[in-house]
Amino acid sequence: MSETLPKNNIFKVIGASSLGTLIEWYDFYIFGSLAVIIGHQLFPEDAGASALINTLAIFAAGFIVRPFGALVFGRLGDLIGRKYTFLLTLVLMGGSTFFIGLIPSYKSIGYAAPILVLILRLIQGLALGGEYGGAATYVAEHAPKNKRGFFTSWIQTTATLGLFLSLGIIVITKNILGAETFGDWGWRIPFLLSIVLVVVSIYIRMKMHESPMFSKLKAEGNVSKNPLKESFNNKANFKMVLLALFGATMGQGVIWYTGQFYAQSFLENTCKLDFNDSRYILLWGIAFATPFFVVFGAWSDKVGRKWIMLSGMLLGILFYRPIYQIFLDDTDYSKIEQAAILSSKPAPITSVLIADSPDSLRTTSIKVILKNGASFNKVQVDTVSATKGVLVGKEVIKDKVLATPVFWKFVGLIFFQILLVTMVYGPIAAFLVELFPTKIRYTSMSLPYHIGNGVFGGLVPFIATLIASFSGSTPLSGLWYPIGIAALSLIIGTIYLSNKRDENIND
């Protein structure tokens, strides 16, 4: 059936599926891309690093519920069909993203603000858990058997392009409104904008037809009566779910989120790079690397999926620490010689009252510009206490702007990390689709995918930041989490996975 589908139709299928999935990823990632600003909005002003960690925890909560979304919507998709299920996920995702943009700040409603955002974030996670498996299954079930890797790789580009879109819209909005207005209320615009994108996508998806394989199954009366039971109570199927998780998606998830999410978090929060610089670096890296999803997806149709994915994991294990060490070394401006400084200009001193306290925070800042084009701010925050006098804070160098050659070197290092992402992620949809039969495919492939990506991958920024905040750890300590998980997955995948592709998924 799928072999006879005209070429322009398959591209219509890919286009309509990909657009909706891209928008869901966009909705999901704007939260992470704005973690620092949202942290300031949702928590007390004196919360310090805990505001970021708590915001990352809310961000992570969305990932954690993804496997539950996979179960709920995967079951629906195997019962009522792919088309209507991922229409529903799109509505839930768009609605919750829009409402996050409307939530008042901590100043207005106190702790109700983070609680409401957490609830909406959980709905986002559930919706995404249902979306991806449906889109990948839908495209694979339309694709010819010898081009399944190639066609599903277009769906694989959507996660990265969703991140690209979220970063792009954030940078554009911030540049139009200015940093202060953006931090005040402008950050809400990328969330509110989502509703427009979702309406367009719903319109397109309404015109789509049901997957031919599912329609055939339905016509023959062979639709699964209880997909959850058939997926996880059947030992033969459950052991493949476990193999897919530990031998592939677990390692793939940490490579994805280290290269594209932790990298940005590390540049912004650990290296203290300027907001725009850290995002521009990622945007360029994504732009150069994204075509490789399709390259590796298509290549996997010829040489098999296994070794391409495992090679990506191996390269991540070997190169993450050297790459992040370079990030640290090249952004260390603490030992800049006087001769390298072009100008040094103090900014006006600002003072902010601490909530529920007579004390205030006094910020002094000096803008330093170097002769090579780089610049940074030296910032010191002192606590002015009503009882203890002035408690002098530690001087921090932040808002670092890189010299042009270093900027492009960083783009190259991010590009390399995203290239690894394309290796592990490009072929994985086809790999998962081929592992399970049509009647329980949506459920069976969604669960290992979302545990691997949502739990192992999605928790990379949170766990790595947490590890790096422990006493005695170094800024690179957090990397042991993705490196360890990728190494375990590499060993299991190498020994247990087969490189054989299943030609016939029409079962």
Place this chain on the structure above:
Amino acid sequence: MNTLKKFLGLVWMVLGPLTMTFLFLQAIDKVGLTHTYTERTNTILQWGIILFIFLPISLGLMIFGFYAWKGEYEQLPENPEEL
């Protein structure tokens, strides 16, 4: 290769409870830390989330190891019809 798959199954079976123990010890250690190191971070909530999520996954790793030890992965299905 099948012997290696089988014996590594034992490793995965042991790794599951080891991971659980490690996570529990870390949680007890970190939750017990004073605010000197953790600022105002809610460590109980954070470690609660980590344990809630990773304990079932550790159990899954044990089951995976058990299947490997029993030789369930010696011959993988050639296509989904065999499932």
